[in-house]
Amino acid sequence: MSYDFEIICLANSRKHSGRCIAGKIINGERQGEWIRPVGTSVSREITERDRGYDDGTTAQHLDLIDITFTEPQAPSFQSENHVIDDGTYWDKTGQGAITDLAGLVDAPPSLWENGYSSFSGTNDRVPENLLTAPRQTLFLIAPNNVSIKVSAEGAAFGDSKRSVRATFTYNRQIYSLKITDPAVEQHYKGLGNGVYSPAEISYFTVSLGETWDGYAYKLIAAVF
Incomplete structure (x- = not known):
């Protein structure tokens, strides 16, 4: 059963041949919690395809992004990891600003x-x-x-x-x-x-x- 979180993107770093994306949930009961989307490959990086939007652009710092997940990652010391639905586009819902970060x-x-x-x-x-x-x-x-x-x-x-x-x-x-x-x-x-x-x-x-x-x-x- 899939579920969505909307995050502000606070990391878009190198990981193997892809990226490590992470951000904080911006609404709902879990607002302020960290989420680290992980891919479906063994090495768990987020590929360029994974972080793509429907218009061909890709997720960047401070984007507000709605992401669909399939499940939390199997138990790991990294508590924030959730496995993405790699058949669904990420949805950019807005744009944050540096001034937003003081409250995060x-x-x-x-x-x-x-x-x-x-x-x-x-x-x-x-x-x-x-x-x-x-x-x-x-x-x-x-x-x-x-x-x-x-x-x-x-x-x-x-x-x-x-x-x-x-x-x-x-x-x-x-x-x-x-x-x-x-x-x-x-x-x-x-x-x-x-x-x-x-x-x-x-x-x-x-x-x-x-x-x-x-x-x-x-x-x-x-x-x-």
């Missing part, structure tokens, strides 16, 4: 468990053995002291591809997380390697991604 900000005491860092990150991952129960894995936050670094983080290990990573503080804790917002990645890679201090950033959507090699990584899925 989350206030967790921390961005999940801290104290676990990758080679290039800071507090950027959670061990898989701590992820034994469903939990909230998406937050819209207002970061402080943001800097953005473009570099080939894996060069010492034979990987010359560049990454874009933001370092910031939240509740007096330092984080350094990869950015997976495609437009922001493209912009900063175009500026070349280096460290940048953007003044215009107000909000991040942060996501605790699926597990890989024993950890779930904290990602910046959208920059506003």
Whole structure:
């Protein structure tokens, strides 16, 4: 039995060969709850076809979107996941604005468990053995002291591809997380390697991604 949620799109990030879309419900009894639409393939990404509208355009940040789902995803630590009806177009019902986001900000005491860092990150991952129960894995936050670094983080290990990573503080804790917002990645890679201090950033959507090699990584899925 299918069901619909209408969301404001707060993430449209890279995931495998597709996208990870997420947003908050904008009406009804569950208003304000996060929803992460997931696809029907094994890897669960949202394809370009999945996020398409009837007019040929595709879902973007701040779109108001009515999406039809078939069921919640099988139990996972990502509590927000719902499987889309991939035979139904998504329906753009309106357009949100940056000014709408102040009323949607989350206030967790921390961005999940801290104290676990990758080679290039800071507090950027959670061990898989701590992820034994469903939990909230998406937050819209207002970061402080943001800097953005473009570099080939894996060069010492034979990987010359560049990454874009933001370092910031939240509740007096330092984080350094990869950015997976495609437009922001493209912009900063175009500026070349280096460290940048953007003044215009107000909000991040942060996501605790699926597990890989024993950890779930904290990602910046959208920059506003």
